[in-house]
Amino acid sequence: MTTTDKDLARELTAPAEPTTAEEVDRIAAASAEAGRLWARTDRAERSRALEAVADALDDAAPVLIPIAGRETHLTEGRLAGELARTTFQLRLFAETVREGSYLDARIDHADPDWPMGAPRPELRRSQVPLGPVVVFAASNFPFAFSVAGGDTASALAAGCPVILKAHPGHPDLSATTGAVVRAALENAGAPVGLFDLVWGAEAGRAALSHPQVKAGAFTGSIEGGRALFDIACSRPEPIPFFGELGSVNPVFVTRAADAARGAEIAAEFTGSFTLGAGQFCTKPGLLLVPSGATVTEVLRDTELSQAAPLLGDRIVAGYHDTLRRLSSESGVEVLRRGSKPEGEAPTPTLLATHVTTLLADPDRLVTECFGPTALVVTYDDETELVDVARAIDGQLTATLIAEETDDVAADLTRVLVDKAGRLLWNQWPTGVSVTYAQQHGGPYPATTAPATTSVGTAAIDRFVRAVAFQNYPQHLLPDELTDSPAAPALRRVDGVAQN
Amino acid sequence: MTTTDKDLARELTAPAEPTTAEEVDRIAAASAEAGRLWARTDRAERSRALEAVADALDDAAPVLIPIAGRETHLTEGRLAGELARTTFQLRLFAETVREGSYLDARIDHADPDWPMGAPRPELRRSQVPLGPVVVFAASNFPFAFSVAGGDTASALAAGCPVILKAHPGHPDLSATTGAVVRAALENAGAPVGLFDLVWGAEAGRAALSHPQVKAGAFTGSIEGGRALFDIACSRPEPIPFFGELGSVNPVFVTRAADAARGAEIAAEFTGSFTLGAGQFCTKPGLLLVPSGATVTEVLRDTELSQAAPLLGDRIVAGYHDTLRRLSSESGVEVLRRGSKPEGEAPTPTLLATHVTTLLADPDRLVTECFGPTALVVTYDDETELVDVARAIDGQLTATLIAEETDDVAADLTRVLVDKAGRLLWNQWPTGVSVTYAQQHGGPYPATTAPATTSVGTAAIDRFVRAVAFQNYPQHLLPDELTDSPAAPALRRVDGVAQN
Numbered sequence: 001m002t003t004t005d006k007d008l009a010r011e012l013t014a015p016a017e018p019t020t021a022e023e024v025d026r027i028a029a030a031s032a033e034a035g036r037l038w039a040r041t042d043r044a045e046r047s048r049a050l051e052a053v054a055d056a057l058d059d060a061a062p063v064l065i066p067i068a069g070r071e072t073h074l075t076e077g078r079l080a081g082e083l084a085r086t087t088f089q090l091r092l093f094a095e096t097v098r099e100g101s102y103l104d105a106r107i108d109h110a111d112p113d114w115p116m117g118a119p120r121p122e123l124r125r126s127q128v129p130l131g132p133v134v135v136f137a138a139s140n141f142p143f144a145f146s147v148a149g150g151d152t153a154s155a156l157a158a159g160c161p162v163i164l165k166a167h168p169g170h171p172d173l174s175a176t177t178g179a180v181v182r183a184a185l186e187n188a189g190a191p192v193g194l195f196d197l198v199w200g201a202e203a204g205r206a207a208l209s210h211p212q213v214k215a216g217a218f219t220g221s222i223e224g225g226r227a228l229f230d231i232a233c234s235r236p237e238p239i240p241f242f243g244e245l246g247s248v249n250p251v252f253v254t255r256a257a258d259a260a261r262g263a264e265i266a267a268e269f270t271g272s273f274t275l276g277a278g279q280f281c282t283k284p285g286l287l288l289v290p291s292g293a294t295v296t297e298v299l300r301d302t303e304l305s306q307a308a309p310l311l312g313d314r315i316v317a318g319y320h321d322t323l324r325r326l327s328s329e330s331g332v333e334v335l336r337r338g339s340k341p342e343g344e345a346p347t348p349t350l351l352a353t354h355v356t357t358l359l360a361d362p363d364r365l366v367t368e369c370f371g372p373t374a375l376v377v378t379y380d381d382e383t384e385l386v387d388v389a390r391a392i393d394g395q396l397t398a399t400l401i402a403e404e405t406d407d408v409a410a411d412l413t414r415v416l417v418d419k420a421g422r423l424l425w426n427q428w429p430t431g432v433s434v435t436y437a438q439q440h441g442g443p444y445p446a447t448t449a450p451a452t453t454s455v456g457t458a459a460i461d462r463f464v465r466a467v468a469f470q471n472y473p474q475h476l477l478p479d480e481l482t483d484s485p486a487a488p489a490l491r492r493v494d495g496v497a498q499n
Numbered sequence: 500m501t502t503t504d505k506d507l508a509r510e511l512t513a514p515a516e517p518t519t520a521e522e523v524d525r526i527a528a529a530s531a532e533a534g535r536l537w538a539r540t541d542r543a544e545r546s547r548a549l550e551a552v553a554d555a556l557d558d559a560a561p562v563l564i565p566i567a568g569r570e571t572h573l574t575e576g577r578l579a580g581e582l583a584r585t586t587f588q589l590r591l592f593a594e595t596v597r598e599g600s601y602l603d604a605r606i607d608h609a610d611p612d613w614p615m616g617a618p619r620p621e622l623r624r625s626q627v628p629l630g631p632v633v634v635f636a637a638s639n640f641p642f643a644f645s646v647a648g649g650d651t652a653s654a655l656a657a658g659c660p661v662i663l664k665a666h667p668g669h670p671d672l673s674a675t676t677g678a679v680v681r682a683a684l685e686n687a688g689a690p691v692g693l694f695d696l697v698w699g700a701e702a703g704r705a706a707l708s709h710p711q712v713k714a715g716a717f718t719g720s721i722e723g724g725r726a727l728f729d730i731a732c733s734r735p736e737p738i739p740f741f742g743e744l745g746s747v748n749p750v751f752v753t754r755a756a757d758a759a760r761g762a763e764i765a766a767e768f769t770g771s772f773t774l775g776a777g778q779f780c781t782k783p784g785l786l787l788v789p790s791g792a793t794v795t796e797v798l799r800d801t802e803l804s805q806a807a808p809l810l811g812d813r814i815v816a817g818y819h820d821t822l823r824r825l826s827s828e829s830g831v832e833v834l835r836r837g838s839k840p841e842g843e844a845p846t847p848t849l850l851a852t853h854v855t856t857l858l859a860d861p862d863r864l865v866t867e868c869f870g871p872t873a874l875v876v877t878y879d880d881e882t883e884l885v886d887v888a889r890a891i892d893g894q895l896t897a898t899l900i901a902e903e904t905d906d907v908a909a910d911l912t913r914v915l916v917d918k919a920g921r922l923l924w925n926q927w928p929t930g931v932s933v934t935y936a937q938q939h940g941g942p943y944p945a946t947t948a949p950a951t952t953s954v955g956t957a958a959i960d961r962f963v964r965a966v967a968f969q970n971y972p973q974h975l976l977p978d979e980l981t982d983s984p985a986a987p988a989l990r991r992v993d994g995v996a997q998n
Contacts, residue, residue, distance in 0.1 A: 036913070039916075081617070101991075101996060106957075237944075238728065410975060418627070423971065431617060436994045450739075451629075466940065466951075467922065471923060
């Protein structure tokens with residue numbers, strides 16, 4: 001029986017009650033069972049299922065976008081763009097699965113003369129899915145980091161079932177998107193139970209603690225992410241937890257860059273820190289500029305306008321609390337405050353301080369604040385840029401606004417490589433493209449798993465683990481490890497990569 | 500100044516006192532500083548340094564092997580073989596670094612028409628070292644899993660400094676090996692502080708807790724490894740902890756295999772579970788055989804001889820305690836006890852039970868016991884093999900002794916893929932070859948990081964993290980990401996692998 005795409009796109013409301021412990025238990029068991037069946041599908045089948053989900057979501061756009069607008073205050077244009085990004089992402093993971101190099105397939109033939117001192121047996125190694133993954137949706141991207149977002153797409157692509165803990169910020173959108181995803185997967189032949197939703201913080205914790213669950217993925221705050229990480233690590237069987245938490249995304253402007261194009265930098269910075277009402281995890285929250293900078297002068301005179309309200313009450317409260325605390329810190333002044341916008345939109349605000357104040361106690365001033373604000377820090381000597389880079393915690397991004405002739409760039413890059421997942425040169429960190437080479441991660445507290453990325457095709461690597469088959473007969477091997485695979489993938493044979 | 504290789508090989512004794520907290524602090528700081536310099540070296544330089552260590556250890560064999568023999572009771576032949584394996588491993592990692600595909604280098608060119616809905620920036624992604632790694636040495640492989648073992652080799656190869664927590668089971672060997680490694684690295688031009696040793700459990704914990712340390716690696720017991728994992732996870736900045744803990748390595752013998760070659764299987768099993776006095780983490784500790792098996796009959800009549808004493812007093816005590824407990828469990832009997840060996844060697848002992856006893860409470864009977872013992876479990880129906888596979892915890896290995904026509908093999912393989920890091924077919928799990936496709940890992944409690952391996956070239960992946968460079972100028976990129984790299988490596992360019 002096939003449901004038409006139109007049938008899938010019917011507005012649903014979220015359940016009135018949170019998911020009970022018994023229901024979480026049932027969902028986890030069904031998820032594990034579905035995972036065993038899903039792991040047996042071939043890559044082509046998994047790819048088609050991901051594409052079916054993408055198609056169904058695109059078809060459901062006329063239903064989904066109005067609900068999203070109502071629940072998140074984001075504009076229709078932004079939401080349509082985000083949904084397009086989300087379905088593109090699903091299709092890119094379908095391509096990644098079909099192409100197969102994420103399997104890192106390796107074949108070592110038996111070698112009696114292997115120089116280790118003992119004969120080498122035949123070994124064939126590939127990746128298998130981890131098992132059920134609990135995905136905690138974020139509020140700030142109701143499509144791209146929510147129900148059918150990057151974590152869900154990469155986990156399903158890897159062959160893992162997904163238990164989606166819905167974000168309370170957009171409940172009806174979550175319910176409706178969830179129904180579209182489930183129906184599309186089932187129509188594509190995926191096992192029942194491969195994807196399900198749970199509601200409420202307690203249900204999320206219960207799912208993460210469930211013995212059948214084998215990994216967690218999260219996008220959100222440092223506090224919330226760390227609490228979940230601690231649950232994942234303290235289970236009788238600890239499981240990996242891929243949390244993307246917080247980042248201030250420092251931007252380092254050199255003196256030469258300020259001299260060459262200060263006004264332009266100020267305009268670009270303003271566009272970046274107010275984009276999406278400043279609610280991106282890659283918002284530049286810290287701008288380092290030289291003393292007497294053109295950037296600062298221009299910012300002081302910039303009209304900061306803010307059209308859109310913030311996502312929800314918790315973010316509004318957090319914005320005002322953090323802004324009030326930072327403004328009252330000694331050595332911090334308001335560089336520019338926007339005019340009070342109409343309606344519920346927040347007032348954009350730029351704060352300013354001197355680098356010596358920052359370096360005296362970085363933890364006091366370097367803090368993520370969701371919303372249209374940032375801290376402009378004036379330095380005197382470019383070596384202070386390196387000092388700041390050394391002083392900050394792990395970041396998702398760090399940006400150099402510099403000239404190619406700037407000597408400080410090499411030192412700064414060397415320090416920042418240890419601090420951030422993505423380094424930018426004369427571009428702005430907001431806007432995280434979904435590509436093969438993207439890295440959206442970084443040392444703690446940017447993430448709880450610094451080696452991994454939650455955006456880009458490498459995100460699939462989080463949800464697989466390696467298994468080696470020694471001396472195994474052909475008919476029991478995964479296809480990609482056989483001598484004549486039906487769906488070939490790049491392999492390393494006796495240590496040499498072979499297309 | 501160059502020290503000749505002969506000068507390196509001078510017997511040293513371990514320090515009388517454990518490393519103090521102040522000394523750990525100094526070592527960690529020096530390690531971080533050395534790491535910053537080491538990260539700037541090119542791959543060829545790192546490869547040469549690893550090869551220099553291998554050469555120095557080979558040259559020092561006449562000094563090292565007698566100390567090892569004295570401290571571990573292992574035979575000269577075994578120790579010579581293990582040292583050869585250790586230096587081979589260092590050279591294989593040198594080759595891995597030179598070859599460079601572990602960097603997973605990716606280049607996405609800018610694409611204004613990228614179908615995501617927004618232009619794709621130029622992104623170039625590679626791997627950088629995590630930073631200082633604390634390696635906890637094991638007792639059972641005084642070379643291959645100790646001071647200059649796989650964890651040290653792979654961490655240095657990745658570009659990370661190593662702080663080695665010496666195992667108390669072979670202190671003088673650790674001191675001497677450590678001196679050889681340090682001198683070889685310094686002679687090869689590596690920065691001072693890149694490799695150092697700490698002594699004592701408290702110093703190990705202090706090092707793992709140190710803010711400058713970015714990862715831990717461990718081979719040992721479940722209890723000890725879990726305690727260290729908990730420390731690593733509960734730090735203010737949690738760090739990855741790669742612990743290889745425990746495994747009973749079940750072996751599943753089908754009825755057809757028993758019928759075809761029961762006597763041969765019994766002989767091979769005896770050789771495997773008594774190899775190295777049964778002190779391998781891949782020792783087959785559980786053998787499942789059909790009712791009325793030839794294997795069982797032959798084992799009952801096998802003379803179990805044991806020439807070598809166990810590694811140390813703690814292992815002797817653990818062997819006797821576990822054996823006493825298991826023997827006294829209801830439903831467990833002694834299948835065969837070896838004659839009491841001369842000297843301090845333990846008495847090899849085979850226990851036996853029925854599968855229903857095992858399945859009634861798997862945790863009671865499925866337990867790792869270092870030493871020459873194993874539990875032989877009789878089943879009636881081959882579906883019980885699948886039941887046992889489902890009931891057991893994570894394992895380093897699982898082995899099928901079967902015929903190609905055995906129907907149960909497919910079901911068993913599907914279940915075991917979720918349980919073990921390496922699946923073997925008609926070979927024995929002891930002997931872990933160092934190769935490109937090796938996987939020495941597995942779900943908890945086999946390891947604390949199921950996606951990773953501690954043996955084989957993929958072990959290097961544990962100690963790197965990805966960084967993306969967006970729109971970066973050529974002169975500030977890592978060599979492997981430039982348009983014309985001095986040392987090319989396999990890269991993925993716009994999604995396509997290119998040699």
